[in-house]
Amino acid sequence: MSAEERDVKPAELPPAxxxxxxxxxxxxxxxxxxxxxxxxxxxxxxxxxxxQAGPVCRWAWPTLAAATMAAALLVVLLVRPAAPGADRIVYVPVDPQPARLTPGSLPNETPDRRGSEPKGAVQAMAPMFDIPARAAVAGAPHAPAPYFDLRDCLLSREPQLWRLPGQNSAGSGLPTEPASYAELRDELLRGSASG
Amino acid sequence: MGKPIPSGVLEIEGPHETNPMNPIGPELLARLLNEHGAALVLYARQWCNTPEDVVQEAFLQLIRQERAPDRVVAWLYRVVRNRGRSMSRSQARRQRHESAASCHGEPYFLPAEDDALDAATASRALDELPIEQRETIVARLWGGLSFDEIADLTETSISTAHRRYQAGLAALRMRLENPCPQKNET
Structure with missing residues (x-):
């Protein structure tokens, strides 16, 4: 059968x-x-x-879906996994030997338990004594004040340095301690007259 | 009863389109039964000896649908065709069934009133057609399906459906003009 016959329309049937x-x-x-x-x-x-079942069927699937979602969210809320924590390793450099105090490394002023600390006292005394650097760190406000450490150190090592004029200092070359008020007054007057 | 078809060029009214949102109700079912029940049974008879059962099950399947098909008549023909073919496969052999049906079955049509065409002769001539031509002619003439729907139903192209229809009519004409046609003639 030819292509023309295949494409013939229904209305094109032969009359017979x-x-x-x-x-x-x-x-x-x-x-x-x-x-x-x-x-x-x-x-x-x-x-x-x-x-009878029409309205129920219309709401059945949305209701079921919403209930399932709510249940899933509740479970997730209750059984929430812990936040993933990562162990962080912090390397803190530690000096093998404590640093020595130097005049340039000391702060100008450190907190004092009794108020202000004498300015420059630690700077002046640092070359003479071994004072740990931890006491003079500016970033440690609650550390023991270096002034009192320094004072205690001085009092324990050189008591003769703190004797007043007129005190008895045998063998030290210092003036003897005045015995009375009159002696003290006279000694002060002599000093002022000579100076 | 079969749908009245005007003489001359067949201008069959469009397919019964339904609102897909509405299920099949008793009114529409009654109308489908009146207009297409007989043609559906005739169509199912091409494959099996129990066409009424096939059509009955097809209508039951239609009732159970949540939504009505877009083209409910074409849908019914498809269901009847599938069920008829399935039933035919379940029987011993298709050729044996077809020969038995053609020999012992009732005439497909009621006696014609105007004696233009003998119903028994037409039934026999129709039985001798190949199944592809026969189902195309039945679906077109008595089912009222368009060639587009027939092509979709038989899973062929529109031109193939029309070619089968025209070839079937030519073969019927030869058989009806010759009262004793040869069996192997196509």
Missing amino acids: LKSLEAALASLVPRTPSLDRDRLMFEAGRQAAVRS
Whole structure:
């Protein structure tokens, strides 16, 4: 069969076939013996079932989906996994030997338990004594004040340095301690007259 | 009863389109039964000896649908075709069934009133057609399906469906003009 015949339209049937088509169409198929009552009963029953279950079915899936999502969120909220923590290693450089105090490394002023500390006292005494650097670190405000350490150190090592004029200092070359108020006054007057 | 088809060029009214949102109700079912029940049984008869059962099950399946198909008539023909073919496969052999049906089955049509065409002769001539041509002619003439729907139903192209229809009509014409046609003639 050619392509033209294949593409022929239904209205292009030959006249002989058209008349046969009409004659065949006039034939009436036999009446089927369908169980019409059963079909109508089923149709009515299905319609009744749909009318009763219709609203429920419309809301069933959205409700179920929302409930499932809420339950999942609740579970996630209750059984929340711990935040992932990472061990961080911090390297702190430690000096093998404590640093020595130098005049340039000391702060100008450090907190004092009793108030202000004598300015420059530590600077002046640092070359003479071994004072740990921890006591003079400016970033440690609660560290023991170096002034008192220095004072205690001086008092323990050189008690003769702190004797007043007129005190008895045998063998030290210092003036003797005045015995009374009059001696002290006279000594002061002599000093002022000579100076 | 079968749907009245005007003589001459077949201008069959469009497919029964339904609102897909509405399920099949009793009113629509009654109308489908009246207009297409007989043609559906005739269509199912091409494959099996119990066409009423096939059509009954097809209508029940339609009732159970949540939403009506877009083209409910074409949908019914598809269901009937699938069920008829399945039933035919379950029987011993298709050729044996077809020959038995053609020999012992009732005429497909009621006796014609105008004696233009003998119903029994037309039934026999139709039985002798190949199944592809026969189902195309039945779906077109008595089912009222368009060639587009027939092509979709038989899983062929529109041109193939029309070619089968035209070839079937030509074969019927030869058989009806010759009362004793040869069996192997196509």
